[in-house]
Amino acid sequence: MSEAAKICSELIRIDTTNPGPGEREAAEYVAGLLSEAGLSPVIVESAPRRASVICRVPGDSPDALLIHGHLDVVPADPADWAVHPFSGEIADGYVHGRGAVDMKGSLAMTLAWVRQGVRPRRDLVLAFLADEESTGEFGSRYVVSEHADLFEGCSEAISESGGFSVTMPSGVRVYPIGVGERGTAWMKVTARGVAGHGSKPPVDNPVAELARALTRVADHEWPIRLTPAVSAMIGELSGILGMEIDPANLSGVPPKAAALFKGTIRNSTNPTMMNAGYKINVIPGTAEAGIDGRFVPGFREEFLDTLDRLLGPRITREFINFEDAPSAPTSGLFHELGAALTAMDPTGRPVPYVMTGGTDAKSFARLGIKGYGFAPLLLPPDLDYFALFHGIDERVPVEGLEFGVQTLNRLLATPH
The missing domain is CATH 3.30.70.360 (Alpha-Beta Plaits)
Structure with missing residues (x-):
């Protein structure tokens, strides 16, 4: 079994429903994995059992990259699911359960990569946070206001909602990279x-x-x-689809393509x-x-x-x-993220993406940290990924997790 799938499964089995039992047990599990890798994680608690984990990974440059994600999940009623939402069952090539997509699978990819012991080319700050599924008051907002020193040197960040494949009707795989949020x-x-x-x-x-x-x-x-990033995405998709997309009339646009921008126009x-x-x-x-x-x-x-x-x-x-609505430039790190994806999938097409909802990137923007949505996954063409966010029968493909770990290595590792 791949380590990413194993970690994802074990994280899912720890119930971190928000509101609910809190994130302390999951935070301790994550801190244990990091400690086993020779690192020195810090657990900070904003309220009883509302815990987050922060850890610095030394690299070749002090210009640090923040990788953040949340430990909490939204509620799930077992009666609605084919597989118990907190079982973490691995079957049929998938890890099943609440948080597999949002976003314990992404946390598992990061942990699996870090535990390989590869030295990154820049310092990394890892943040595994509480309370993203609410306001972040007990998670990202708390650590930004009370522990800003732990993010010293961080100028950019990557997190959820980006880097996953979306297969167009022609077979072309598009990889949206988050550069902003409403x-x-x-x-x-x-x-x-x-x-x-x-x-x-x-x-x-x-x-x-x-x-x-x-x-x-x-x-x-x-x-x-239309923001510049959304205009750029629509232009890219128009070329890929061989049609001129009119955002005011999406009747002829494939649903998978329209889903990437219709909520952000x-x-x-x-x-x-x-x-x-x-x-x-x-x-x-x-x-x-x-x-x-x-x-x-x-x-x-x-x-x-x-x-x-x-x-x-x-x-x-x-x-x-x-x-406020954060945004990041479509240059610099954006191109590095796209290059990491195309190194793994040479025919893939990275495109800029603005998120309909929000993430903890909003809190870190207060520290001047530019946030990108980048949790890389290679997904089956017929998987309705967007429907899995907060949906029933949430699951993530094991092979997709492995793709993510290897893509992170392309992005983060020191070249030999």
Whole structure:
């Protein structure tokens, strides 16, 4: 059995559901693997059992590369799965279980490579973090604010959501490399009115006011806003597919290709939660809702101005989580990442990629660290990789993990 598959399986068997039991046991397991490799990992705990691991690997240059990933996973109901989500079963060429894709498989690739004892050509800082599946308050945000010294010398970083193969209808394998993320604007919005009896004409019903505002927010068609990275991806895909892609009309674009950019060509606002009242015959004095807002790099102010107009003057908003949209250049390390992939897959086509959601890269951007999405995997053409993120029957191919370890070696190892 490959070491990457074995480590992935063992990490999956440690339940790190967020919210749930915390990451301490997984952190201790990771620290043990690093210690066995002769390294000196540090476990930091932001709250009881909310633990992260930081470890520096000496290389030939003090200009350090950060490799970060998260130990926590989203919940999984065993009744929905063909294989128990915390079994870590290895069968049919796959490692099965919650976190196989997001992102214990990627952590396993990094650990398997480090344990080979190869000296990297630059210092590496490894961060195995808590709480990414929430706000990062107990993970990346904590280590950035309280242990910034552990990241000294780090100018660039790699992490999840990039470097995996996507096979086009022609058979060409595209490898998206993350160079940015949409910003995050999770908010609570509140309408205030006049409480009263439900049988009487309302004086000022906050439930109705909030419902009207949410309808405006949900129905708004955000304009297309192409960043340079997304424009570059669309141009690359147009050449690969032999068609001119119009982002305003994706009807003829293969779904696998469209999935790489359709969520990042505009801002978005999705109402996700509502809370009002305590009795059916009482008009409440307040009504609240939650909105998941995202904005493309460079369009934060337009997003906020439009959002306030849609909500209207009678709705107040309060951010639960607000993170700017980070971006990284499509030069330097970007080309090194692409070269590592094409060394392993000469016919592969690396392309720049902006992520729809978010990662811990947002926290590390506060330290001036440029983040790239690069967790390399060679995937079967028929595997719907995007559906596995937070989905049921999550799994990662064993051969894909081995490809990832070898690609990391191409990227990180000192040339002989």
